[in-house]
Amino acid sequence: MFLLKLQVGKDSSLPKDRLGQNSERTQRKDAKAVEESVEALSQEQRESFGQILNRCGVIKINVPGLPEGKAELGKALIQIVRRTRVENTREYTPNVIEPSFGIGRIFYCLLEHVYWHRPGDEARGVLSIPPLVAPSKVLIVPLSHSPGFASHVKKLSSRLRTLGISHTVDDSSASIGKRYARNDELGTPFGITIDFDSLKDDTITLRERDTMKQIRASVDDVLGAVVSLVNGSELWTDVLKRLPEFLGQSEDE
Incomplete structure (x- = not known):
């Protein structure tokens, strides 16, 4: 899993060559839009941008709402690292316990057990209630x-x-x-x-x-x-x- 660490517009004193050419425009007012675009990147895109960032020191990300439609982010503003996270899972089989047992069910069970037919004559039913x-x-x-x-x-x-x-x-x-x-x-x-x-x-x-x-x-x-x-x-x-x-x-x- 590729995790992102973003610091947009929080350190405007960094040299321009560390921020990228358009980093001066990446001010605090654009931070939210840039952050949303970065968070929307898929794992494949993050892996690709991570390789470009390590190789070139700067990446360009599409950010709707910016004048150029893109933002250049240098290593001082964004870090893309790959980390393995261990998640412990607990598997269980769901069970449903229905504790309700009203008088209707008891009465039905009673009738079920005491109703029978005369031997040799299915038309003559008998309800043997005590x-x-x-x-x-x-x-x-x-x-x-x-x-x-x-x-x-x-x-x-x-x-x-x-x-x-x-x-x-x-x-x-x-x-x-x-x-x-x-x-x-x-x-x-x-x-x-x-x-x-x-x-x-x-x-x-x-x-x-x-x-x-x-x-x-x-x-x-x-x-x-x-x-x-x-x-x-x-x-x-x-x-x-x-x-x-x-x-x-x-x-x-």
Whole structure:
């Protein structure tokens, strides 16, 4: 690298033969223009001017704004030397750390890990949200729209509301299997079916979402099981051990 040391117009007492023929005109008022022109020289130009300066003792540099358009600089005004500068560099690989982890990402991960399809039926999706965090805990499914069913649904819904169990009622005309299937995909963990036997003996069936197994018992026993399952004090396998499994109701009806 060629470094420049410039002293323009700072020593007007130097002999004319040391400054160059036009050095008298290179006064302090022209120093800035001369300095800018010198600094604008490329490394190749500096090397060339350095050789001329050593050989002839004076160089001519184009300086816009001067009357002749050039400035003659002698060794007393400019020095061009070549120096090697050592620069220490430190190489590193940039890394980006993104510490933000909002509730949206956590919720997406939860859904990603609990969503699956029934074996052999890709159309039946299941969202296996734990009962403790499921928005709706129980689905009430009446098999008929007759007045007797409506009163049972109303009574059961009132008791669930008193127990603090969130629930929904699906009394549409779709089959019981379709009603259960669409609520399985919504993540509802349990389903209570009110059928014609419920009007006779006040028993109901309780269905578990993931296994699709059902138990049949009195309303009090079923509601007690629902409370235990929702608050986590009991598992579905525990309920199957103490309450009879029900095999009579097909979801294809």
